[in-house]
Amino acid sequence: MSSLGELRTIALSARRTGQRQKERAPDNLAAYLFLLPWLIGIVVFTIGPMLASLYLSFTDYNLLKSPLTNPPDFIGVDNYVEMLGDAAFWNSFRVTVTYVVVSVPLQLGLALGLALLLDRGMRGLSFYRSVFYLPSLLGGSVAIAILWRQVFGKEGLVNGFLALFGIDAPGWIGHPDYALGTIIILHIWTFGSPMVIFLAGLRQIPEMYHEAASVDGAGRVRRFFSITLPLLTPIIFFNLVLQIIFAFQTFTQAYVVSGGTGGPADSTMFYTLFLYRTGFLEYDMGYASAMAWFLLIVIAAFTAFNFWLSKFWVFYDD
């Protein structure tokens, strides 16, 4: 089961029983000793910092001052109020949501399409899988983002190709209307990792379902819509939820492609890039914390909405 599947099971069983089951617990001491590093990590580096950043989001906290000698001033909801009226903030929000909403479905659609084309035992399967998978492992690196700048530059690979047809195209990276598109294409290029998950999911569907349906006279198309697709929906859902969450946090590609500026004309000023610049270049850590919490709420809302929608299209056979 995926992490989402597990969470769903835990939530369902908690709702069903209404109370915690009393189970024998003979391993308490040993278990907590094994968990000790993780427990320290979760308190010191996750839960503690989460609460701290929530508090800091209500303060005026300058990075250059030590919070121990100079406690940040509590300013109530000022950061949030400022945020709501900040055009640069809304721009970064709009850029990021556009990126998420466009690139995630396209990437997943391509991943699913190719996974369906790569039949069990077909010739060249492992070759195709490797070639499609490789970009997703390299795609997060600075080197690939640097390459992208050149591929979509004025004199770059894409324009060189278009010139063969006599098309004189602009420098995509330097154009406010197209720069974001190049980063979306970079994301789509890394469709290999969800594709591999889809492939594994397809292999899990018992062959006999298809055989039985064939005997009953169902054709290829019918079998796809009545067997393959429904059984695959939990995996599509898993990929969708996680890819949306990760896409919201995109940083490296936006930073490198724009040379750290978010340009041209703030068209690639991704949310996390704006947050980084606010906190680490302008030292306004209170505002950055407020942005982080706003992001958490937006991601939580997207995820909750996805879970709600899943009731209508995700098929669980339990």
Next chain:
Amino acid sequence: MTTETVTTERVHTRSSASYRARSRMFSVLKHVGLIAASALMVYPLIWLVVSSFKPNDQIFRDLSIFTTNLTIENYINGWNDLQAPFSTFLLNSTVLSVGAIIGNLVSCSLAAYAFGRLKFRGRTLLFAIMLATIMLPFQVVLVPQFTIFKELGWLNTFLPLIVPKFLATDAFFVFLMVQFIRALPKEIFEAARIDGAGHFRTYLQITVPLMIPALATTAIFTFIWTWSDFFGPLIYLRIPEMFPVSVALKGFLDSQSSSDFGSMFAMSVVSLIPLFVAFLVGQKYLIKGFATTGIK
């Protein structure tokens, strides 16, 4: 009567032959499409590698990947183009990666043993928390974490990038290992218990050797993610001699002599080689690892 049978049979054969021909054509078309898609996918990478061997003024004048005029000049220039020799950055990336791998292997496997094998009070709640942290955006813990490391005087050291790994902060790998441990046959653990093995011995001498595939997946993913990590080193490391390759490469964008594309391409290729090798060596584990955590 006989004639009739023969006719229907012939019709049947013909239609199945045409069906076979059609499915054969479909298969050929599919391969043509897949090969075209493969070429499109890797073309930028091949172009990067070929360009890195071209004289600087040729890179954008001739975009083709078929060329005879090759030189290793870019590699020689690029190696010393930044504030420190590129070997320094490679070494830093290696130290960070090895530290992160050891940390993840030790801490995540300990936690996974508890979640996967032991019964204890609060297990469901803690397990749910662990799963939830996989989905937590890092921005929400960023500022306080940075403050902690700053107050500890750990800026410009590798500690902020390695110490958290020893505390199982990459929950994804805990989950991956829990999945693996749960799938191991129960009888083995039963036998160990009857033989009087304590939990630590069961963990170290039975579970760890059995979960080597999961450990390999963890090691390779940790390597790829740490090697590519840009944000962490960007905020914690300010001294060029401390930079890993990811942040060092950024120097090519900052420098005024941005016309030196050859050096930039060459060092980009150098930085990608370890990732490519990890991919070749570990492909099996990467694909398996993803598959086990992604399904359902």
